[in-house]
Structures are given as structure tokens and as C-alpha cells.
Amino acid sequence: VAGAGIFAAPAMVRSASAQIHRTPISGMGGGMTGGLAARPLAAAGLPLKPLAILPSASGLPNEFRASLVAAPFRAALVAGASTELWGYNGMAPGPIIELREGQRATIEFINGLALESTVHWHGLAVPPDQDGNPMDPVAPGARRTYSFDVPPGSAGTYWYHPHAHQLATTEVAHGLAAPLIVRAADDALEGMPEVTLMVTSIALDAYGQVTPGTSVMRPMSGTSTTFGGGNLLVNGQSVPVHTVPPGTSERWRIINATADRYLRLAIDGHRFAVVGTDGGLLGEPLVGQVECLLAPAQRVEIVLTASSQKSARFALRDLGYPNDGMSRVGGELLTVRTTTDAVTPPVQLPSALRPIADLGVATVRQRIVLSTGGMGMGMSMGAMGQFLINGKSFAMDRVDVQTVVGRVELWDFINTTMMDHPMHIHGTQFQVLGQTIAGVTTPADYLAWRDTVNVPAGTTVTIKTRQTMPGRRMFHCHLLPHEDAGMMAVLGVSPA
Numbered sequence: 001v002a003g004a005g006i007f008a009a010p011a012m013v014r015s016a017s018a019q020i021h022r023t024p025i026s027g028m029g030g031g032m033t034g035g036l037a038a039r040p041l042a043a044a045g046l047p048l049k050p051l052a053i054l055p056s057a058s059g060l061p062n063e064f065r066a067s068l069v070a071a072p073f074r075a076a077l078v079a080g081a082s083t084e085l086w087g088y089n090g091m092a093p094g095p096i097i098e099l100r101e102g103q104r105a106t107i108e109f110i111n112g113l114a115l116e117s118t119v120h121w122h123g124l125a126v127p128p129d130q131d132g133n134p135m136d137p138v139a140p141g142a143r144r145t146y147s148f149d150v151p152p153g154s155a156g157t158y159w160y161h162p163h164a165h166q167l168a169t170t171e172v173a174h175g176l177a178a179p180l181i182v183r184a185a186d187d188a189l190e191g192m193p194e195v196t197l198m199v200t201s202i203a204l205d206a207y208g209q210v211t212p213g214t215s216v217m218r219p220m221s222g223t224s225t226t227f228g229g230g231n232l233l234v235n236g237q238s239v240p241v242h243t244v245p246p247g248t249s250e251r252w253r254i255i256n257a258t259a260d261r262y263l264r265l266a267i268d269g270h271r272f273a274v275v276g277t278d279g280g281l282l283g284e285p286l287v288g289q290v291e292c293l294l295a296p297a298q299r300v301e302i303v304l305t306a307s308s309q310k311s312a313r314f315a316l317r318d319l320g321y322p323n324d325g326m327s328r329v330g331g332e333l334l335t336v337r338t339t340t341d342a343v344t345p346p347v348q349l350p351s352a353l354r355p356i357a358d359l360g361v362a363t364v365r366q367r368i369v370l371s372t373g374g375m376g377m378g379m380s381m382g383a384m385g386q387f388l389i390n391g392k393s394f395a396m397d398r399v400d401v402q403t404v405v406g407r408v409e410l411w412d413f414i415n416t417t418m419m420d421h422p423m424h425i426h427g428t429q430f431q432v433l434g435q436t437i438a439g440v441t442t443p444a445d446y447l448a449w450r451d452t453v454n455v456p457a458g459t460t461v462t463i464k465t466r467q468t469m470p471g472r473r474m475f476h477c478h479l480l481p482h483e484d485a486g487m488m489a490v491l492g493v494s495p496a
């Protein structure tokens with residue numbers, strides 16, 4: 001493992017796709033756009049397709065059984081080339097896994113990639129040895145079975161993706177990501193039409209092949225064309241069109257499954273209600289919202305009531321979000337069109353959705369300092385730079401922070417860098433208390449369950465958190481190039 005180094009895997013990837021490189025596609029490449037300009041993708045503006053749902057092979061209602069195969073496949077995304085994507089069961093994004101609270105899930109994973117991989121159930125409290133950690137890689141050609149109980153009270157919108165050591169960016173950027181939805185027996189919004197919108201980004205090189213986002217590389221090397229760039233896709237489609245009768249209210253589950261893009265979401269001419277976050281429904285709807293920042297890996301559930309005008313056309317868009325001084329162009333993600341049908345009568349949102357109890361009194365406070373290191377690291381890291389937690393780069397066999405099952409703790413994420421970092425803790429849903437800039441603390445205005453929180457540049461974000469199962473948990477920045485470059489650490493959870 002030690003010899004594998006950070007460049008070993010990308011080299012393999014390059015040679016694996018070398019045979020499909022022919023001539024550059026005209027009008028693409030050149031690399032002078034810095035990847036910030038979207039490139040044309042085939043099939044923009046087609047009707048929005050729902051993602052497939054992975055069927056359970058079990059006849060028992062309290063059991064979910066299925067297989068997932070990760071493997072390369074070809075897709076026609078640009079004229080003149082077929083793009084190699086990596087998908088689950090031949091799809092990118094992969095199929096939705098729908099589970100119920102209290103179910104037993106048994107999922108066989110077959111690794112048909114040329115790289116090691118894992119499946120991580122992002123946001124769900126599954127036992128650490130079933131969570132697809134980098135310590136438990138599945139070798140190319142190998143298989144393993146993941147099994148876990150879906151925790152009571154976990155109803156919400158999650159996702160699954162690979163988490164192999166230093167390969168997260170490459171594997172996610174090639175298409176390995178999919179939604180995981182947990183349903184409750186009682187859901188305050190039961191019966192409302194639902195749409196799952198999985199946002200991913202894809203950056204293609206001059207040959208129409210995927211070039212994984214390399215946020216950490218670009219500022220130094222000037223050669224990467226993909227920094228935060230590429231096209232944003234919704235359910236794998238380029239600006240698909242979603243058609244509804246005028247006045248229809250829908251529940252949208254939006255997942256930021258990009259490797260490294262912040263999404264500042266807004267809907268032309270519409271306000272919406274935020275009804276849920278990473279770990280499911282809020283206590284009550286937050287109505288009248290005009291925009292919502294969705295950091296990499298975060299999810300939001302909103303209720304949108306479409307315009308009551310017939311044949312209206314408006315967009316869900318990304319307004320763009322600058323990080324580390326780089327401006328980002330946003331763009332249209334999804335077009336919504338209303339039909340000429342009669343106006344759907346308005347729906348009254350329930351005033352209470354699902355109670356959220358405060359996690360309780362914290363007895364321990366931990367400091368988690370985010371920093372960047374110097375570049376004097378020799379050839380092994382090249383110009384990547386260091387992304388550090390408490391002054392250290394990730395090491396798989398080191399425990400960085402200790403906790404005990406059930407212990408409620410305050411964690412201060414102290415961001416000393418000049419860019420934002422979306423911080424994620426495995427195996428739990430936590431509560432954000434507030435943020436502090438230059439000694440001034442702003443408390444969070446509502447309680448919500450989250451597994452990923454944005455920690456803005458120069459800011460301290462304080463959360464209340466607790467683990468429920470012993471073992472080793474990861475916590476890390478979910479800008480995947482930062483995770484791969486060392487901004488990850490191990491939380492050792494000892495039994496109570």
C-alpha cells in the first residue's frame with residue numbers, strides 16, 4: 001500500500017482508457033477555459049427521467065437484499081466520442097436504494113473496476129465495519145457483502161459512493177454515486193408527489209473522456225482544466241425538463257453528489273419551503289425561502305409549488321458560489337414547465353413535520369483544526385499541497401480523536417484556511433449550534449439533522465455530536481480532492 005502513492009491509481013486509469021483516445025473532438029479541449037465554461041453535452045433538454053429503483057430480491061418486508069456491480073460502461077455524451085463512465089449496475093448515477101426504518105439490508109458488492117473500491121452509505125448509522133471505510137477495500141474483481149439494520153428514526157435522503165484510499169475523487173467523478181432513501185412508517189408529507197434530483201458534475205477532456213475534478217491541483221499546476229468545472233447534470237441528464245400541471249406542489253429531494261462543487265440553488269420567480277436536511281425532516285417547514293446553499297455531499301428536501309400559470313417555464317439554477325477566491329459560474333440545472341391542464345388546488349403544508357430533540361448536554365469539547373500545509377513535500381505529493389486536520393495528513397492506522405458510545409460532545413471545526421470545507425462525520429447525524437467569526441457567534445436558527453456542515457473560510461462552526469456504535473469512524477472534508485489529499489481523520493469510538 002505504501003508504494004501505491006497518490007499517482008499510481010490515476011496512471012492506471014489513464015492507461016485503461018488510452019485505447020479509446022482517438023482524435024480530439026473539434027470545439028472541445030484546449031484547456032484555456034480553466035474548465036469553468038460548460039461544454040456541450042448531447043441530449044440536453046430532454047424530459048427528466050426518474051432514476052431506477054434497485055429492486056429487493058427478498059420477498060420479506062423487513063429485509064432488503066440486492067447486488068451492486070461497479071463497472072465501466074460507455075455512454076454517448078458528446079458527438080464524436082463514447083465516454084467511459086463507471087456505474088453501479090450499468091448506470092451513472094446508480095439505482096436508488098429505498099429502505100424502510102427497521103429493515104435489515106444485505107447488499108452484495110462486486111467490484112468490476114480496475115481499482116479498489118468500497119461502498120460507503122453516506123449519512124446512515126451503520127456499523128463501522130459495514131460502512132465502506134478505506135481500511136476495508138474491495139480489490140478489483142473481488143466481492144463482499146455489506147449488511148446493516150436501518151436505524152429507527154433515520155428516514156431521510158442519503159447517498160452511497162466509493163471511499164477507497166485516495167480514489168474517492170476519481171471514482172465519484174466517473175459516475176459512482178447514487179441516492180439512498182430511507183422511509184418511515186409515518187411521514188408527515190406522505191402522499192405528496194416526490195422527485196429525487198441527484199446533481200453530479202462531469203468534466204470531459206478533449207477526447208470526450210472524464211477528467212476528475214482536481215481542486216487541489218489546479219492552483220499550482222495550471223494544467224488541470226477541471227477545477228470545479230465541467231457540466232452539472234441532474235439524474236445524469238443535461239438540463240432535463242420536468243413537466244407538471246400548473247400549481248402542483250412537489251417534494252424534491254436534492255442531493256449534491258458532485259466531487260467538489262458548491263450549489264447555490266434558486267428557482268426562478270418562486271419561493272419554496274425547506275422541509276428536510278441530510279438526516280430527514282425538520283421540526284417544521286421553513287417557508288418562503290429564495291435560495292439554499294448545498295455544499296458537496298449535503299442534501300435538502302424542499303416543497304415547491306409551481307406557478308399557477310399555464311405553459312410557464314422556469315429553472316432550478318445554481319447561482320454560483322466562490323470558494324478559495326475562484327469565481328464559479330452557475331447555470332441552469334433543470335427546466336420546469338407547466339402544462340395547459342387545470343390548476344392543481346393548493347396544498348396546505350403541515351405545520352409540524354417530525355419532532356427533533358436536542359441531543360442533550362455535552363460533556364466534552366473537541367477542537368478540530370483545518371489547515372493547509374506548505375508545498376515542500378518532495379515528489380510524493382508534487383504540487384498538491386497538504387490539507388490537514390489538527391496539523392496531520394490522513395493515516396489509516398492512526399486514531400486522531402477519541403470518543404465513547406453515547407457521549408454527547410461539542411466539536412469546534414476551526415477553519416484557518418482561506419477556503420470553505422464541507423466537513424462530514426460518518427455514522428451519525430449531528431446538530432449545528434452556530435458559527436463564530438472574529439469572536440462573534442451567530443447561533444443556528446433551527447435544529448436540523450446533518451452529517452455534513454459547511455465550515456466557511458476563517459470561521460469556526462460548532463456542532464453537537466454523538467456516536468452510537470463502537471469502532472473506527474472517518475471524518476473528513478467532502479471536497480473529495482481534499483479528502484484524497486489528506487483532509488481526513490479517524491475517530492475511535494470505544495464501547496460505553
Ligand code: C2O
Pocket residue numbers: 120122161163297424426474476478
Ligand atoms: Cu460521503 Cu466519508 O463520505
Ligand code: CU
Pocket residue numbers: 387420421422477478479482483487
Ligand atoms: Cu476541504
